[in-house]
Structure formats: structure tokens, C-alpha cells
Amino acid sequence: MQRRTEITSQTIADKEFWRWSEYHRVITGKKWRSTDILTAGVDVGSVGSKAAVMINGEAYAWAITRTGSNSPDSATKVLDWALKDTGLKVGDLKFIVGTGYGRVNVPMANKAITEIACHGKGANYIWGPTVRTVLDVGGQDIKAIRIDQTGKVCSFLMNDKCAAGTGRGMEVFADLLKIPIEQIGEISLKVEEEPPPVSCTCVAFAKTEAMGLLRKGWSKEKVLAAYTRAMAIRMANLINRVGLERELVITGGQSKNKGIVRRIEKVLEIKCLPMPRWQDTGLDPMIAGALGAALFAKSLYEKAQKG
Amino acid sequence: MMMHFGYSDGSGEYYIVIDTDKCNGCALCLQNCPQGALEIEDMLIDLEDQMVALVKEEHRKKLKYTCASCKPEMGLTPCISACKLQAIKCIWKMH
Numbered sequence: 001m002q003r004r005t006e007i008t009s010q011t012i013a014d015k016e017f018w019r020w021s022e023y024h025r026v027i028t029g030k031k032w033r034s035t036d037i038l039t040a041g042v043d044v045g046s047v048g049s050k051a052a053v054m055i056n057g058e059a060y061a062w063a064i065t066r067t068g069s070n071s072p073d074s075a076t077k078v079l080d081w082a083l084k085d086t087g088l089k090v091g092d093l094k095f096i097v098g099t100g101y102g103r104v105n106v107p108m109a110n111k112a113i114t115e116i117a118c119h120g121k122g123a124n125y126i127w128g129p130t131v132r133t134v135l136d137v138g139g140q141d142i143k144a145i146r147i148d149q150t151g152k153v154c155s156f157l158m159n160d161k162c163a164a165g166t167g168r169g170m171e172v173f174a175d176l177l178k179i180p181i182e183q184i185g186e187i188s189l190k191v192e193e194e195p196p197p198v199s200c201t202c203v204a205f206a207k208t209e210a211m212g213l214l215r216k217g218w219s220k221e222k223v224l225a226a227y228t229r230a231m232a233i234r235m236a237n238l239i240n241r242v243g244l245e246r247e248l249v250i251t252g253g254q255s256k257n258k259g260i261v262r263r264i265e266k267v268l269e270i271k272c273l274p275m276p277r278w279q280d281t282g283l284d285p286m287i288a289g290a291l292g293a294a295l296f297a298k299s300l301y302e303k304a305q306k307g
Numbered sequence: 308m309m310m311h312f313g314y315s316d317g318s319g320e321y322y323i324v325i326d327t328d329k330c331n332g333c334a335l336c337l338q339n340c341p342q343g344a345l346e347i348e349d350m351l352i353d354l355e356d357q358m359v360a361l362v363k364e365e366h367r368k369k370l371k372y373t374c375a376s377c378k379p380e381m382g383l384t385p386c387i388s389a390c391k392l393q394a395i396k397c398i399w400k401m402h
Contacts, residue, residue, distance in 0.1 A: 156308070156309070156311065238315070241320070300354065303354055
């Protein structure tokens with residue numbers, strides 16, 4: 001099998017404001033033995049691909065990359081990257097579960113499971129048993145998921161009909177306003193007074209509407225605030241439809257957008273559980289689906305062993 | 308698990324809701340669906356593969372039109388009437 005072991009570090013091009021950074025991490029101080037149950041979850045999303053590796057159901061290493069035009073390649077690339085510096089090879093993994101938008105195109109997976117189930121399980125792993133409502137804001141869809149104390153899904157709803165309020169929508173805005181995507185949340189909060197939400201959140205029309213507002217003399221911050229607010233209202237409606245119950249957490253790329261998170265909290269009048277300190281030692285909420293998939297992989301492996 | 312298939316957009320909310328705790332995959336709903344919008348698929352539930360009814364992928368983003376002729380706003384479509392287990396319902400709200 002052809003595999004790429006090295007991924008050259010991407011330099012951020014000057015004009016690509018939408019470009020978010022890829023990375024991989026191995027949790028320090030953890031060691032694996034060949035007798036351990038080593039599993040992985042590969043979550044191929046529409047915009048980002050995530051892979052997580054677990055030792056006996058405990059997070060060990062992960063990677064996040066952009067999904068390319070070819071799902072099997074993206075899956076291979078992200079899993080190889082997650083295994084980098086661990087001394088492990090794909091063949092050492094006992095069971096691999098594929099999930100996400102491109103789950104049927106994960107060549108090394110033993111099984112494909114819907115991302116809904118994986119996100120529920122993963123949110124339960126990251127934040128613990130008090131989580132009841134998960135909002136996953138992906139690259140091209142939004143999912144509102146209700147789970148029980150074990151992370152099992154009780155109810156879910158997803159909107160993938162339109163890209164409004166998704167990561168892709170934010171990428172379009174970052175490019176349009178020439179603001180690096182990582183700073184978009186902070187900047188959208190730099191308004192003295194919250195402007196009314198834009199009437200149309202459609203990504204295809206975003207450019208026209210935003211240009212119109214800029215021409216009217218609105219600042220970039222104000223335009224961004226109006227758009228982010230409209231997105232947050234859409235997401236809040238989705239959560240209300242599935243039924244809001246404490247605790248609420250946000251997963252997916254937009255969980256890192258403070259502008260979205262603060263506004264959802266304001267609309268719903270509830271605080272989300274704080275994001276783990278993923279830059280230091282915590283788990284990244286973007287890998288919730290991959291973590292859930294790796295946990296399912298462990299359970300399925302154990303079930304198969306019992307016969 | 309309550310699976311909501313459909314969407315909400317500027318014109319309203321359109322969802323077919325299937326309860327996997329009640330659905331036994333008997334397929335009566337899809338036999339009665341004049342649009343052929345439903346299918347039976349296996350899903351992993353509690354680590355077991357279970358046969359359940361789903362809305363076909365290609366209809367999920369146009370349910371408003373697919374289901375319109377059955378008058379889902381009245382709440383008693385052929386699929387709902389056919390289900391003996393009350394595992395299927397719809398949420399239909401036009402603004």
C-alpha cells in the first residue's frame with residue numbers, strides 16, 4: 001500500500017485568510033504495549049479530516065487535516081499523521097472505525113458508524129456524563145444531538161441543506177473581509193452594540209449582502225457581528241427543536257469561534273461547558289467524532305473477541 | 308433514538324421523525340409511501356445491527372416537496388397510518 005509518512009508543513013499564504021492550521025499531537029507520558037487494545041477512529045468531514053488513536057479506550061494521539069478532493073487519501077493521510085511519533089503502524093491497530101461525511105470511503109476501517117453516534121460518545125468522553133445536548137458545527141452541516149449520561153444518542157436533528165452558519169460559511173467570510181479565520185470570533189465581538197442580525201444567512205448571497213453593508217459604512221466588525229448573530233440564532237433554533245437540556249457543549253470547528261459560542265449562549269440564556277484547554281493538555285473539541293469512533297472501535301473489538 | 312430527517316429553512320420546518328426504539332423494520336411504512344421516500348437499513352444501535360426505516364438520502368433535502376401530496380400538515384400521512392407501532396411521525400410547520 002502506498003503511504004505518505006511525511007507531511008510538509010504548510011506555509012500560510014498571505015491571501016488565504018480562510019486557511020486554518022493543521023496539526024497533530026501525541027499525549028506525553030503515555031506508553032503503549034502490544035497487549036493493549038489499540039484502536040483508532042477516522043472522521044472524514046466535508047472540510048476537515050480527524051483521526052484519534054486510543055490505548056484501552058484512553059486518548060493517546062490525534063491529528064487534524066483539511067479534507068482533500070479524495071476521501072480515501074484524506075483518511076490515510078490523517079491516520080498516518082496521527083500515528084507519527086508513536087512508533088505505531090496502521091497494522092498494530094486492533095480495530096478502526098470510520099465516521100463522518102466520507103465514512104464509507106475510509107479504506108482501512110473495519111466498520112463505518114454514523115457521525116451522530118460518534119459525536120455523542122466523543123462529547124461524553126471529553127466533558128463527562130453531565131453533557132445532555134451537543135451542538136456539532138461542521139464544515140457543511142450543523143447537528144443538534146441529545147445524549148444520555150453514557151453518551152448514547154436519544155434524539156438528533158441535522159441541517160445539511162444549506163451551508164449558512166457552518167464552518168464553510170465562516171471561511172467565505174474570512175476571505176471576504178480579509179480577516180484570518182482564527183481571529184474572526186474575537187473580532188466579531190469588538191462591537192459596542194450588537195447590530196441586528198443579517199436577514200439572509202445564505203453563503204451564496206453573503207458576498208452581495210456584506211458588500212452592501214460595507215458600502216453603507218458599516219465596519220468589518222459590525223458586518224461580522226451581524227452575520228455571526230444570524231448564524232447563532234439559526235443554531236439556537238435547531239437546538240430548541242431537539243430540546244435543550246443542561247449541560248450544553250459545542251463540538252466541531254466552530255466551537256473555537258468565540259463570537260458564535262457567546263452569541264448562542266446569549267440567545268439560549270445558558271452557558272456552555274467551557275472548552276477544554278486543548279492547546280495545553282486537554283482534548284480538542286474538533287476530534288469529538290474521531291474519539292467516539294475510536295471508543296466504538298474498542299467496544300466492537302471486545303465484542304468480537306467474546307465471540 | 309428519535310431520528311429527525313429533513314430541515315428548516317426560511318419557509319418553515321419539515322421533518323419526518325422515526326423512533327428507533329419502536330421501529331422493528333417491518334417496512335409497512337415504505338410499502339405505503341407513494342413517493343418511495345423511505346428505505347430499511349441496518350444501523351448500529353447498542354453495538355447491535357438493527358433494521359430500521361430511514362428517509363432516503365436523496366429526499367432529505369427536499370422533503371417539503373416529496374411529502375407535500377400526502378398533506379403532512381394534517382399529521383396523518385399514509386406512512387404514519389400504516390405504522391402499527393407509532394414509530395413514525397412528522398413535524399410540519401409552514402410560516
